[in-house]
Amino acid sequence: MLKGNLVVGQSGGPTAAINASLCGVIEGAMASGFDGKILGMVHGIEGLLKENFIDLGEIFADPADREKLVKTPSAYLGSCRKKLAKPEVDPTDYNAAFEVFKKHNIRYFLYIGGNDSMDTVYRLSEYAKKIDYDICIMGVPKTIDNDLNVTDHCPGYGSAAKFIATAIREMARDTRVYDMNSVLIVEIMGRNAGWLAAASALARGEGHPSPELIYLPEAPFKMDEFLEDVDALVKQKKVVIVAISEGIRDENGVYVCESTASGAVDVFGHKYLSGAGKVLENAVRDKLGYKARAVELNVFQRCAAHLASKTDLTESRAVGKAAAEAAISGMTGRMMAYVRESTNPYKLSVAPCDIAEAANIEKMVPREWLNERGNDVTEEFVAYARPLIEGESYPEYEDGLPVHIIRP
Amino acid sequence: MLKGNLVVGQSGGPTAAINASLCGVIEGAMASGFDGKILGMVHGIEGLLKENFIDLGEIFADPADREKLVKTPSAYLGSCRKKLAKPEVDPTDYNAAFEVFKKHNIRYFLYIGGNDSMDTVYRLSEYAKKIDYDICIMGVPKTIDNDLNVTDHCPGYGSAAKFIATAIREMARDTRVYDMNSVLIVEIMGRNAGWLAAASALARGEGHPSPELIYLPEAPFKMDEFLEDVDALVKQKKVVIVAISEGIRDENGVYVCESTASGAVDVFGHKYLSGAGKVLENAVRDKLGYKARAVELNVFQRCAAHLASKTDLTESRAVGKAAAEAAISGMTGRMMAYVRESTNPYKLSVAPCDIAEAANIEKMVPREWLNERGNDVTEEFVAYARPLIEGESYPEYEDGLPVHIIRP
Numbered sequence: 001m002l003k004g005n006l007v008v009g010q011s012g013g014p015t016a017a018i019n020a021s022l023c024g025v026i027e028g029a030m031a032s033g034f035d036g037k038i039l040g041m042v043h044g045i046e047g048l049l050k051e052n053f054i055d056l057g058e059i060f061a062d063p064a065d066r067e068k069l070v071k072t073p074s075a076y077l078g079s080c081r082k083k084l085a086k087p088e089v090d091p092t093d094y095n096a097a098f099e100v101f102k103k104h105n106i107r108y109f110l111y112i113g114g115n116d117s118m119d120t121v122y123r124l125s126e127y128a129k130k131i132d133y134d135i136c137i138m139g140v141p142k143t144i145d146n147d148l149n150v151t152d153h154c155p156g157y158g159s160a161a162k163f164i165a166t167a168i169r170e171m172a173r174d175t176r177v178y179d180m181n182s183v184l185i186v187e188i189m190g191r192n193a194g195w196l197a198a199a200s201a202l203a204r205g206e207g208h209p210s211p212e213l214i215y216l217p218e219a220p221f222k223m224d225e226f227l228e229d230v231d232a233l234v235k236q237k238k239v240v241i242v243a244i245s246e247g248i249r250d251e252n253g254v255y256v257c258e259s260t261a262s263g264a265v266d267v268f269g270h271k272y273l274s275g276a277g278k279v280l281e282n283a284v285r286d287k288l289g290y291k292a293r294a295v296e297l298n299v300f301q302r303c304a305a306h307l308a309s310k311t312d313l314t315e316s317r318a319v320g321k322a323a324a325e326a327a328i329s330g331m332t333g334r335m336m337a338y339v340r341e342s343t344n345p346y347k348l349s350v351a352p353c354d355i356a357e358a359a360n361i362e363k364m365v366p367r368e369w370l371n372e373r374g375n376d377v378t379e380e381f382v383a384y385a386r387p388l389i390e391g392e393s394y395p396e397y398e399d400g401l402p403v404h405i406i407r408p
Numbered sequence: 409m410l411k412g413n414l415v416v417g418q419s420g421g422p423t424a425a426i427n428a429s430l431c432g433v434i435e436g437a438m439a440s441g442f443d444g445k446i447l448g449m450v451h452g453i454e455g456l457l458k459e460n461f462i463d464l465g466e467i468f469a470d471p472a473d474r475e476k477l478v479k480t481p482s483a484y485l486g487s488c489r490k491k492l493a494k495p496e497v498d499p500t501d502y503n504a505a506f507e508v509f510k511k512h513n514i515r516y517f518l519y520i521g522g523n524d525s526m527d528t529v530y531r532l533s534e535y536a537k538k539i540d541y542d543i544c545i546m547g548v549p550k551t552i553d554n555d556l557n558v559t560d561h562c563p564g565y566g567s568a569a570k571f572i573a574t575a576i577r578e579m580a581r582d583t584r585v586y587d588m589n590s591v592l593i594v595e596i597m598g599r600n601a602g603w604l605a606a607a608s609a610l611a612r613g614e615g616h617p618s619p620e621l622i623y624l625p626e627a628p629f630k631m632d633e634f635l636e637d638v639d640a641l642v643k644q645k646k647v648v649i650v651a652i653s654e655g656i657r658d659e660n661g662v663y664v665c666e667s668t669a670s671g672a673v674d675v676f677g678h679k680y681l682s683g684a685g686k687v688l689e690n691a692v693r694d695k696l697g698y699k700a701r702a703v704e705l706n707v708f709q710r711c712a713a714h715l716a717s718k719t720d721l722t723e724s725r726a727v728g729k730a731a732a733e734a735a736i737s738g739m740t741g742r743m744m745a746y747v748r749e750s751t752n753p754y755k756l757s758v759a760p761c762d763i764a765e766a767a768n769i770e771k772m773v774p775r776e777w778l779n780e781r782g783n784d785v786t787e788e789f790v791a792y793a794r795p796l797i798e799g800e801s802y803p804e805y806e807d808g809l810p811v812h813i814i815r816p
Contacts (some may be wrong), residue, residue, distance in 0.1 A: 014585045043587040074581035081586065162808055168715055169809060174711040177422045178489065179451040184707075206805065207814035289508060298703045299592075303582040306574055309808065323463035372514055389808035399613065400717065400797035401577060406615035 001328060002134055004107030006034065008056070008324075009041040009048065010075035011082075011113035011120070016163075016305040017201030017316035018142050018233045020070045021112045022077065024320025025402035026056050026064065030106075032320070032328040036107070044080035045120060046231070049096050051104070054407065068405040070313055071395040073305035076407055084120050088364075094127045099281035101135060108136050108327045112320065114154075118335055118359040125333035125355070136327040139335035139355055140320050144302045146195035149361040150353040153338035155319055156302070158312030158388035161199035163304040164188055165389060167297060168243060169202040175293075176239045183230055183240045183292040186211070187277030189301055190245035194218050194365045195287065196301070198377045199385055200243035202209070218365045219374030220251040223283060228324050229375055231288050246276055246296075253399035304404050309392025315348060322350045328396075346387035409442065409736060410542055412515030416464070416732075417449040417456060418483035419490075419528070423552050423564030424571075425724035425800035427476045429520045430485065432479075433548065434464050434726025437516075439729070442734040444515070444672035450815070452488035452521075454812045455530060459512070461661035462815065476813040477652040478721055479803040481713035484815055492528050496534050502535045509543060516544050516735045520728065522551035525765040527742055532742035533763070544735040546764055547743035548728050552710045557769040558581065558761040559745035564710070566720030566796035569607035571712040572596055572600035573797060575705060576611040576651060584647045584702075591648045593637060593702040594619070595685030598653035598708060602626050602708070602773045606785045607793055618649035626773045627782030628659040632689060633715050637783055639696050654684055654704075662791055663686070714810050718799025723756060730758045755793035 008025045010018055022040075029038045036059035041047040056075075060066050069076060087094045100106070111121045121139035128135050141148050144160035168186060175184045188197040194216025201214060212233050214223055233240045249255045257276040277294030284292035315338065323336035334352040341347035371380040396404040416433045418426055429450075437446045439454045446465035449455035462485075468474050477484060508514070519529045529547040536543050539675040542672045549556050552568035576594060583592045596605040602624025609622060620641050623629055657663045665684040685702030691698040723746065731744035742760040747757035778791040 046587065051717045070740055072581070074585045078587060079585045140447065165809055167708055167712075169715060169812070170481050170711045171814060173480070174422050174707050177482045179486060181455065205807065205809065207812065215483055258473060264435060295706045295708070296704070297580050299481050299579055299701075300703070303578045304575075307579060311808075315619050376536075386807060391808065392802070392805055394800070395800070397800055399610075400719075400799065401573055401594075401611065402579070404615065 001144045002107035002136065003036070004105040004108065005036040005039055005049065006108035006324070007039040007041055007053065007106050008110040008370055009044045009112070010077045010079050011111060011117040012079060012143065013114070013301050013302060014074035014079060015144050016073045016159040016308045017156040017312050019072050019076045019114055019138050020313045020316035021142060021320035023066050023069045024317040024326040025110050026060050028324025029328065030057070031333060032325050036213040040077045043182055044079040045080065045084070046082050046098070048100055049093065049141050051100055059408070063406060066233050068396065068403060071305055071308065071393065073303040076405065078407070083116055084123055087123060092112060094222055097124065097134055098131060101133065102127040104112040110140060110327060111137050111373045112140040112142050112321055114145065115148060115362065118355055121335065121354045122333070124357045136330060136332040138323045138327040138331060140323045140343040140357070141335060141337060143194060145190060145193055147193035147362045149363045150335070150347070150358045151389060152340040153313065155238060155316035156197065157195060158309035160196055161202065161385060161388035162309040163194060163301050163307050164195060164199045164297060164396070165202035166307060168200045168211055168241065171210055171295065172208065172241045174201065175241060181238050181290045182240065182291050183234065185242045185244060185277045185280045185294040186293065187246055187294060187296045189297070190217065190248040190366070191288055192217055192362050194245045197243050197245040198365055198381055201377045201382055202385060202389060210235070212240045214377055215242070215244045215248050216370060217245050217247040217249060218367055219370050221248040221256055222250070224281070226374065227283060227287050229357035230284055235288055242280065244276055246278065248276055252319055254303070270371055295352045306395060308393045309389045310393040311388055313393050317362070319350050326352055343383055343387065410515035411444070412513040413444040413447055414442065414518065414732070415449055415456065415461065415514050415515035416532035417452045417521060418487050419452040420487060420551065421480035421522070421523040421710060422487060423550055423710050424481045424567035424716045425564040426520055426550050427484045428724035429548050429550060429563055429604045431474050431477045432725040434468050436646045437730025437736065438465070440733050442723070442736045445559070448485045451486040451731040453488065453505070454490050456508055457501065459508055461770045463515050466740055467816070468633040474797040476811060478725060479713055479716065479801065480646060480812040481711040484813065486815070491524055492531055495531060498781040500531070500620055501572055502715070506539060506541055507533065508536070509541065511643045514660045518546050518548060518715035518731055518735060520548040520550050521768065522553065523556060523768060526556070526763055528765045529743065530741070530763045544738060544740040546731045546735040546739060547766070548731045549743060549745060552604060553598060553599035553601055555770045556766055557771045558743070558766045560748040561746055563720065563724035565603060568604055568709050568716040569610060569790035569793055570597065570797035571709050571715050572604060572607045572705060573610035574715060576649065577616055579613065579703065580616065580649045582651060589646050590643050591642065591650065591700040592696050593650045593652060593685045593688045593700065595652055595654055595702060597705070598625065599655040600625055600770050600772070602653045605653040606773055607650050607762050607791055609785045609790055610793060619651040620648045621650045621688060621783050622647070622785055623650070623652045623656050623772055623783060624778060625653050625657060626657040626775055627778050629657070629664055630654040634688070635691060635695050635779065638692055640662070650688065652684055652688065656684055680812060682803050697705065702792070714803060716801045718801040719796055721801045727758050734760055751791055751795065777806045
């Protein structure tokens with residue numbers, strides 16, 4: 001065991017389960033007999049560079065506070081969207097980071113995040129080898145998008161999926177309340193991978209026929225077929241619920257959303273999207289003459305901790321714990337991942353994986369998990385996703401509202 | 409006690425508590441020794457005219473099913489937005505309704521709904537007197553808008569308020585995750601009365617400063633003051649959450665939302681609104697240069713039964729029960745309403761009120777419950793609303809999703 005301190009950070013978009021993983025890291029370090037400090041970097045790698053640390057070992061000494069942490073949405077430590085340049089292009093941030101590591105005798109580095117964050121983990125671990133600095137660097141996956149390679153699924157996805165399926169079930173009842181033709185289009189996050197919109201299929205069950213149609217970016221969106229399908233379904237059932245990924249696109253790869261033309265991009269060069277639902281709403285109204293309404297589930301789908309999946313929180317906590325324990329036992333440059341042992345009964349284990357295989361690769365919904373027409377998912381997807389939303393994990397309530405634990 | 413059958417219907421926009429009131433009506437009838445049938449009209453008054461009835465006494469004989477009914481969102485019986493013409497203008501619907509009453513020997517009529525539904529109740533009860541048909545007609549209030557006159561608050565409002573406050577609290581944590589200037593604008597239902605947006609104030613508490621600004625239709629919206637306030641707050645706190653009613657308007661009464669110009673109206677002649685949040689988002693981005701995002705809570709705020717207020721469900725059930733009991737004991741032409749006995753400790757009773765005073769009058773948030781600048785609510789509002797969101801009432805879950813009871 002290296003003598004020194006551990007630092008953990010959270011990065012990228014928040015989820016309802018990212019603090020469960022943070023709690024797992026803290027508990028993994030506590031359980032390992034590690035005797036250094038457990039530090040948290042405030043706002044990810046940006047906080048590291050500013051030496052903005054808090055002492056998590058001290059703050060979360062009381063197990064009751066750790067339970068509150070697990071049920072608090074968004075990143076307790078704050079997050080950032082900073083992407084490190086390639087060290088061969090600009091080594092400034094790497095030199096600065098390792099200066100901080102040396103100054104604070106940091107020997108364990110855990111980073112909880114998605115694709116871009118795993119890229120950071122990978123580059124830092126490679127750089128450590130290059131400059132021969134002894135440090136164990138481990139990644140903990142996190143993303144509601146469920147698009148990380150290697151791991152069976154991603155911490156945070158199950159809670160988002162449970163929220164989406166519940167929202168669809170409740171909104172479908174709402175829409176079905178009038179005896180009239182009506183189309184509700186629910187726009188769900190997912191730029192490239194359709195995992196979140198696919199989760200809408202879980203809403204189905206006895207007495208719950210919706211959503212009637214599901215469109216993901218993994219299959220080209222054909223407006224004429226969409227209108228044909230909606231028309232036939234409205235004639236048959238009056239009320240039709242359509243779930244779509246924000247990133248659906250046509251056969252030429254052109255996004256359905258209007259705002260593509262604006263060319264706006266985020267700091268990672270991803271196109272900023274919004275409005276695919278609105279486009280379909282207008283198409284249904286104008287071309288078919290039906291009452292139509294588009295609803296965006298928006299940021300709420302990633303922070304609705306009041307409806308978190310117990311399975312997700314339990315697993316997210318476990319993967320954080322395993323990553324900390326692995327780092328402390330000397331492992332470096334890897335991401336701790338989920339391995340599905342079996343689906344029926346559902347059984348999961350965690351295991352380290354090659355971080356190069358995890359970073360910068362987006363895992364898509366397999367095309368064979370969509371039907372041929374590309375307007376629904378198959379039973380294979382449902383069997384895969386169903387266990388991930390199992391169980392409820394209610395937060396404490398005070399004055400009628402969920403209790404969160406807030407960084408001092 | 410009149411010898412005959414009872415019919416109950418649900419009308420207007422659904423809520424998370426309207427089925428609790430339906431359950432209360434069923435239980436009130438069951439408890440009163442009444443020996444007729446308890447019929448439900450499917451899709452409100454439209455179902456009545458079509459003689460589309462189901463036997464609720466039979467369907468809900470098992471108390472376990474009634475518990476499921478209480479926790480099922482949207483109107484179990486289906487709803488309608490039909491507005492009866494004034495009988496002196498067109499008596500067709502009245503004649504038809506009373507033909508149905510006679511044919512099915514209906515002697516008790518209970519209607520659960522909002523402003524427009526209470527208008528229907530009032531007109532039917534007046535018509536009954538005019539044609540001298542013995543029937544007891546009672547209204548049960550319902551609206552997330554909380555804008556019914558006479559009653560202290562409206563069944564359904566507490567659950568919507570709890571959802572809104574929870575969503576704001578969770579989304580505020582999400583927005584605050586990055587160390588950067590950012591403005592989140594949350595658009596909340598409320599065309600004329602700002603009760604729902606006002607409920608966002610309940611999200612505040614220790615460690616929860618948001619929302620920073622709240623705008624209701626009850627005070628004129630001044631764009632220059634809004635931008636001034638946002639700018640000062642961003643400079644001070646970086647992240648600012650703004651809660652607005654969809655129906656905010658300027659000093660001349662012009663709606664902030666863009667779509668006013670379209671002139672679209674619903675069947676009651678109300679202007680169809682959307683987009684006030686988007687207008688403010690663009691203003692913040694263009695005029696102040698801050699990152700801004702507008703989120704609409706949309707239909708979800710009225711059907712999120714998974715997060716219902718226990719207080720609301722309990723009261724909604726009680727007011728339905730009291731209305732049925734009153735009808736069966738001979739009362740007619742009245743609405744059963746909430747009377748607040750005290751706020752601290754919170755104590756509520758139900759009492760009949762004059763339906764003419766309830767119908768067609770929208771109760772606004774008192775101007776003195778907004779601050780002088782019109783950008784927040786006062787402690788008086790918070791004291792009024794806080795008890796209404798107390799307590800959780802979780803539905804059963806099966807396969808990770810809430811169980812609803814569906815009309816056969």
